[in-house]
Amino acid sequence: MTTRPVTNDRLATLPVVIVGAGPIGLAAAANLVERGIDFVILEAGDDIADSIRSWGHTRLFSPWKHLVDPASRRLLEAEGWQLPSPERAPSGTELVEDYLVPLSRLAPIASRIRTGAEVLAVSREGMDRTRTANRFTTPFLVRLRTAAGLEELTARAVIDASGTYRSPNSLSSSGLGLIGFDDIADRLQPALPDVLGRDRDAFAGRHTTVVGAGHSAANTLLGLVQLAREVPGTRVTWLIRNARAVRVSSSEGDELADRAKLGGRVDAAVRRGDIELVDGFEILRARRAEDGVELVGQRGGDIAVHGTEVVVNATGFRPNLDVLREIRLELDEIVEAPKRLAPLIDPNLHSCGTVEPHGFTELTHPEHGFFIVGMKSYGRAPTFLLTTGYxxxxxVVAWLDGDLAAASNVELVLPATGVCSTDLGGSSSCCS
Incomplete structure (x- = not known):
């Protein structure tokens, strides 16, 4: 990639396309507003922050003071907005209603948001990924699907802030699509369902198996335990492929008291028998059974079958790279993050509080003017923090504006605990 953004008379007249109207996409918009660069935001959902709304009942670890983008805050405060209680951690719904919605309604941003616009592919106008001549000076081509049909937009640059929530990892231990998925699809629930609220009827009085060893799984398990106290016949099973759920159960040395407490509560529920733990189970396939679902796998070297009525997929997320097939990417072969970023976010070495500052340099791909940011930039690493995305x-926006000094001067002041998720006495989330 060249040091400075390449432009010409045509590129200069085109907007930057932002994919996704979540916290990071809207923060990108706010930065572009401050620098006077035109843009359009494409959101696949019917409203902004569509994914967060799906788990709005959950509460974040991070307090408000770590959840608001500085550029966004400046724009909001100029219109009389005030930061909510800085030390309090909001729910996902509060984050949307008290911050993201007001931000999205600011005139310079509201006029540039298109909801119900699903990005299907990104390429270069008139050329696929194999063509090199004049590539940097050729506009991007963004194909999208709307209620009116297919449409294509041209752009000077593309910032992909689409996240990963809609791209869960497979239940299959191989990482491939689960054999039998279609047969049991109506018995599957995504990560972080609202067990005690909106989705209560899907779980009440049924046997639910939560698959996954992270904090999203723990939150759902505890919600199901509470539901079992309220509704007879509700059973809870926790299925993991390792011998121990290290991320949830290992609280020693954890600077996050609430996160450590979360693991302790799950462990206590297992000891009490409120949660049946099935460990060392590697799922191979699934099939429909008379009373629900059967997960077929290996356990201890032998074929095992686990029967249940409902399955919650809390196995984590991965980036959807299909839409970028015609874009020249340079990704780490393991975590699928940008090559230069991957060593900084390796979950074997870093928690979200130990990630080094990084910006356009680490996010650079061979495709000049294209950036993956936010949770999607972390690939399959689970340690993303909103402050990092901001x-x-x-x-990135400073680089697009040709301000190399500001673009290169990256600073990242993270909370000392490196907050990623929370419990705080209720349901909780996997991010921010």
């Missing part, structure tokens, strides 16, 4: 887009 600094990413600040740096």
């Amino acid at each position: 600094e990413q887009v600040r740096s």
Whole structure:
């Protein structure tokens, strides 16, 4: 990639396309507003922050002071907005209603948001990924699907802030699509269902198996335990492929008291028998059974069958790279994050509080003017923090504006605990 953004008379007249109207996409928009760069935001959902709305009942670890993008805050405060209680951690719904919705309604941003616009592919106008001549000076081509049909937009640059929530990892231990998925699809629930609220009827009085060893799984398990106290016949099973759920159960040395407490509560529920733990189970396939679902796998070297009525897929997320097939990417072969970023976010070495500052340099791909930011930039690593994403887009937008000094001067002041998720006495989330 060249040091400075390449432009010409045509590119200069085109907007930057932002994919996704979540916290990071809107933060990118705010930074572009401040620098006077035109843009359009494409959101696949019917409203902004569509994914967060799906788990709005959950509460974040991070307090408000770590959840608001600086550029966005400046724009909001100029219109009389005030930061909610800085030390309090909001729910996902509060994050949307008290921050993201007001931000999205600011005139310079509201006029540039298109909801119900699903991005299907990104390429270059008139050329696929194999053509090199004049590539940097050729506009991007973004194909999208709307209620009116297919449409294509041209752009000077593309910032992909689409996240990963809609791209869950497979239940299959191989990582491939689960054999039998279609047969049991109506018995599957995504991560972080609202067990005690909106989705209560799907779980009440039924046997639910939660698959996954992270904090999203723990939150759902505890919600199901509470539901079992309220509704007779509700059973809870926790299925993991390792011998121990290290991320949830290992609280020693954890600077996050609430996160450590979350693991302790799950462990206590297992000891009491409120949760049946099935460990060392590697799922191979699934099939429909008379009373629900059968997960077929290996356990201890032998074929095993686990029967249940409902399955919650809390196995984590991965980036949807299909839409970027014609874009030249340079991704780490393991976590599918940008090559230069991957060593900084390796979950074997870092928690979200130990990630080094990074910006446009680490997010650079061979495709000039194209950036993956936010949760999607972390690939399959589970340690993303909103504060990190805000600094990413600040740096990227400064680079797009030709301000190399600001783009290169990356600073990341993370909370000392490195907050990623929360419990705080209720349901909780996997992010921010």
